[in-house]
Amino acid sequence: MKTRRWLRRFTFLSMYGMLLILIMGALVTKTESGRGCGDDWPLCNGKFVPAYTIESFIEYSHRFVSGVVGIILLTTLILVFRYSGRKDAKWFVSLAMFCTILQAILGAMAVIWPQSSAVLALHFGISLVTFALTLLLSMIYMRFGLKLSETRPYLSRRVKWAIWLITVYSYGVVYLGAFVRHSNSGGGCTDWPLCNGQVIPELSGATLIVFIHRFGAILMMLFVLWLFFTIRKKVGKRDxxxxxGKWMLIYALLQIVSGGFMTLMMGQDWYLLASMLHTILISCLFGILCYLCVLTLPGRKKATK
Structure with missing residues (x-):
């Protein structure tokens, strides 16, 4: 019993730690602190404890937290493989560990060798997948997630495919958002919901990038609405x-609003906070979509906790 309690604690620590890494990574980008430690890794400007500057503090804090969370996740992996009989838990924690190692390698490469905005945006995408995996892992040990691998409500093949396609599509929209951030294109549209006072602005440069992201987000909202009402029609409200599906819809709506709030706060004191809120909401939305994907998989007759 005591072992299970520690296992549960470490799965939650891993999940919250990955969310913190996502937020801190967005903070590094938004404050342009990515070069705060120069070209050195894992040291910072050639020192284990660097001289204090805002940029170096933010960047080095991100590295430090990533290292601590990596150790927590490694401990979680050991506990899961030793004390859990859940095959899905082993898959989730193994994939999360793989993504964490991959992310660390890509992060080091980004410091040593400057990379394009397209590649840097991929770093956020991998972190998002890692968070989703740790969220799924922790949900196994939540009260309502204990039967994660057994809960298989009847859904048509078409709806199951739709859930997976919407999840993949949402990842693409998130990647575009990260690309907007890393390419410093956020100023392409200075107002919301219009873009520079127009429904369809002049599509070039930063404006084109932001407009594509916004259009993609609107389509995602429509897909989420359709999916929610389809699910509500087919399953009971206690399922x-x-x-x-309900939380998916709530997070999607909040995400749209937070994106508008972030645009309106551009150049003001609240902009950084709005950006962090935007990151948290999209992380939660993607995590819920991944949970829906798992619920479409064939279930087992018996699961061992």
Whole structure:
């Protein structure tokens, strides 16, 4: 019993730690602190404890937290493989560990060799997948997630495919958002919901990038609405699938609003906070979509916790 309690604690620590890494990574980008440690890795400007500057503090804090969370995740992996009989838990923690190692390698490469905005945006994408995997892992040990691998409400093949396609599409929209951030294109549209006072602005440069991201987000909202009402029609309100669909819709709506709030706060004191909120909401939305994907998989007759 005590071992299970520690296992549960470490899965939650891994999940919250990955979310913190996502937020801190966005903070590094938004404050342009990515070069705060120069070209050195894992040291910072050639020192284990660097001289204090805002940029070096933010960048080095991100590295430090990533290292600590990596150790927590490694401990979680050992606990899961030793004390858990859940095959899905082993898959989630293994994939999360792989993504964490990959992210560390890409992060080091980004410091040593300057990379394009397209590649830098991929770093956020990998971190997002890692968070989703640790979220799924922790949900196994939550009260409503204990039967994660057994809950298989009847859904048509078409709807199951739709859930997976919407999840993949949402990842693409998130990647575009990260690309907007890394390419410093956020000023392409200075107002919201219009773009520079127009429904369809002049599509070039930063404006084109931001407009594509916005259009993609609107389409995603429409897909989420369709999916929610489809799920509500097919399953009961007490079902895990319905509850996940409800939170999917809530996070999608909040994400749209937070994107508008971030645009309106551009150049003001609240902009950084709005950006962090935007990151948290999209992380939660993607995590819920991944949970829906898992619920479409064939279930098992019996699961061992």
């Amino acid at each position: 895990n699938l319905y509850q996940a």
